[in-house]
Amino acid sequence: MADWIEFPLRALAIGVGATAVMDGWTLLQKHLLGVVPLDYAMVGRWLGHLARGRVRHDAIATAAPVAGERLIGWLAHYAIGVAFAGLLLALCGTDWARHPSPGPALAIGLATVAAPFLILQPALGAGIAASRTPRPNRARLRSLTTHLVFGLGLYLAAEALRWLG
Structure with missing residues (x-):
């Protein structure tokens, strides 16, 4: 398969798979530990306001709602996962996806925690690295863990593709 076709297809499949693994982890934490997950409607609300020129909010929950914010947030969440998978493939090549190893995937997962921090x-009003939250270190650890799980998801999705194809 030509690289110009293989690269985006693998980035899409690996990114969606890794994001789904991350979402599974989030649901597991919610149901077993009572951890309140990020409401992706708030991400959509932020993106809606961002399109109008407002970058930062004191508290995104108090900002005016945006039409379709939940859908916008979830689509952005998965698009970002695909973009991060594309970054992994850009750095390691599509050959990595044909013969995946966990190291590069976990490194990218770890690096992606910079985006929320x-x-x-x-x-959204939580401060740099959740500094304005009631328990910043707990929030930081959860973000770090979730993004490492995303990295594991990158590896698992690439392995699944290898076995399927």
């Missing part, structure tokens, strides 16, 4: 949490 430095972009999303400050923009």
Whole structure:
């Protein structure tokens, strides 16, 4: 298969798979530990306001709702997962996806925690690395763990593709 076709198809499949693994982890924490997950409607609300020029909010929950914010948030969540999978493939090549190993996937998962720490949490009003939350270290650990699970998902999704194809 030509690389210009293989790359986006693998990025899509691996990114969706890894994001689904991360979402499974989030649901497991919610049901077993009572951890309240991120409401992706708030991500959609932020993106709606971002399109109008507002980058940061003191508390995104108090901002005016945006039409379709839940769908926008979930689509963005999966699109970002695909983009991060694309980053992994751009750095390691499609050959990594044909013969995946956990190291690069976990490294990308770990690196992706910069996105919530430095972009999303400050923009939603939680501060850099959740510094404005009631328990910042707990929030940081949860973010770190969730993004490492995403990295594991990158590896597992690539392995699943290898076995399927």
